[in-house]
Amino acid sequence: MSSILRAVNLRKVYPNGVEALKGVSVEVAEGEVVGLMGPSGSGKSSLLHLVAGLEKPTEGEIYLLGKSLTQMSEKELAELRQKHIGFVFQFYYLLEDFSVLENLTIVGELAGIRGSRERALEILEYLRLTHRLKHRPSQLSGGEQQRVAIGRALMLQPSLLLADEPTGNLDLAEAHRIFELFLQLREERGLSLLVATHNEELKVYFDRLYRLKDGELV
Ligand SMILES: Nc1ncnc2c1ncn2[C@@H]1O[C@H](COP(=O)(O)OP(=O)(O)OP(=O)(O)O)[C@@H](O)[C@H]1O
Numbered sequence: 684m685s686s687i688l689r690a691v692n693l694r695k696v697y698p699n700g701v702e703a704l705k706g707v708s709v710e711v712a713e714g715e716v717v718g719l720m721g722p723s724g725s726g727k728s729s730l731l732h733l734v735a736g737l738e739k740p741t742e743g744e745i746y747l748l749g750k751s752l753t754q755m756s757e758k759e760l761a762e763l764r765q766k767h768i769g770f771v772f773q774f775y776y777l778l779e780d781f782s783v784l785e786n787l788t789i790v791g792e793l794a795g796i797r798g799s800r801e802r803a804l805e806i807l808e809y810l811r812l813t814h815r816l817k818h819r820p821s822q823l824s825g826g827e828q829q830r831v832a833i834g835r836a837l838m839l840q841p842s843l844l845l846a847d848e849p850t851g852n853l854d855l856a857e858a859h860r861i862f863e864l865f866l867q868l869r870e871e872r873g874l875s876l877l878v879a880t881h882n883e884e885l886k887v888y889f890d891r892l893y894r895l896k897d898g899e900l901v
């Protein structure tokens with residue numbers, strides 16, 4: 684299996700001197716669902732932000748589909764990110780003044796793709812949200828908001844979905860439904876996933892698991 688993501692010896696020191704990652708290497712193969720677990724402050728979000736190209740590592744290399752992220756200009760990085768990576772944030776960050784449908788279509792419109800509305804409708808149907816198209820995010824349950832955030836991350840048809848505690852604010856039943864959805868996306872769309880969670884009950888969904896502690900793999 685070829686690797687979609689490969690990070691080698693990542694070190695991240697924030698400007699305040701905190702060393703959040705102390706030489707971490709991870710790999711995600713095509714179609715793999717990989718977990719990232721560890722206590723609060725162990726570096727899970729830092730690692731996801733680095734491999735998404737949202738922040739630069741202090742040391743180390745990141746390869747996405749064989750291309751080195753650290754050698755790229757901001758523009759090249761933005762293009763690669765837009766084309767290949769979907770990011771699901773823990774706290775959704777949905778646009779409150781827009782409807783569910785608009786939260787998705789705006790992503791396609793900003794990226795200049797045609798047929799944004801059709802694609803958004805198709806994704807929202809897949810995510811069982813067709814009955815909520817005109818609702819505002821604040822009018823939805825936590826699980827529904829999380830599904831909208833996932834839908835938004837799927838708009839540009841990424842090859843890799845990075846999810847940072849995607850079920851952190853949900854009850855266990857809804858968390859299982861979100862993870863079943865992830866497996867379904869892998870089956871039906873060939874998506875690869877790297878998912879951070881601190882919930883031990885959800886590790887059954889992972890093909891493989893990395894554990895972080897104090898910025899190191901254990
Ligand atoms: N922007 C930042 N500036 C300075 N320090 C940071 C920054 N972001 C994270 N840190 C520090 O880096 C360490 C790792 O944080 P990180 O957010 O990666 O952990 P985490 O495993 O995602 O934790 P949680 O489970 O609470 O989300 C922590 O000590 C944190 O305080």
Ligand SMILES: [Mg+2]
Pocket residue numbers: 727728729847
């Ligand atoms: Mg975090």
